[in-house]
Amino acid sequence: MLGMYVHTHWGYHHPYAARTWTLRDWEGYLSGLSALGFDFVMIWPLLDSMPPEPNASDRAFLQTLAGAIDLAHARFGMRVAVVVAPNTIGSAE
Numbered sequence: 001m002l003g004m005y006v007h008t009h010w011g012y013h014h015p016y017a018a019r020t021w022t023l024r025d026w027e028g029y030l031s032g033l034s035a036l037g038f039d040f041v042m043i044w045p046l047l048d049s050m051p052p053e054p055n056a057s058d059r060a061f062l063q064t065l066a067g068a069i070d071l072a073h074a075r076f077g078m079r080v081a082v083v084v085a086p087n088t089i090g091s092a093e
Helices: 023-035 056-074
Strands: 003-007 040-044 079-082
Touching: 023 056, 040 056, 056 079
Parallel strands: 003 040, 040 079
Antiparallel strands: none
16 A cells, blocks of 8 residues: 545645645546555545535535545545544634
8 A cells, every 4th residue: 555645724825735626636636646656545624624514615625525535436446534633623712
């Protein structure tokens, strides 16, 4: 197994921020990884920092990410892990 980690919330502009990627961007990225022998992608979409009812941009991002995961599986034969972490969850204090 050879994997790559993708953090999707750095505050850069397209194409440097994975959150701004289109499905075509993901396809190119995954194609390049696959050509280099990668077969695993770990993605941290920071789901825990989204509101309980995701806003329009969150929903659009999640829809694109779902398409990217489908591409990784179907076209490139990759395994994908979606990472979640509690470090961005606020508290009442």
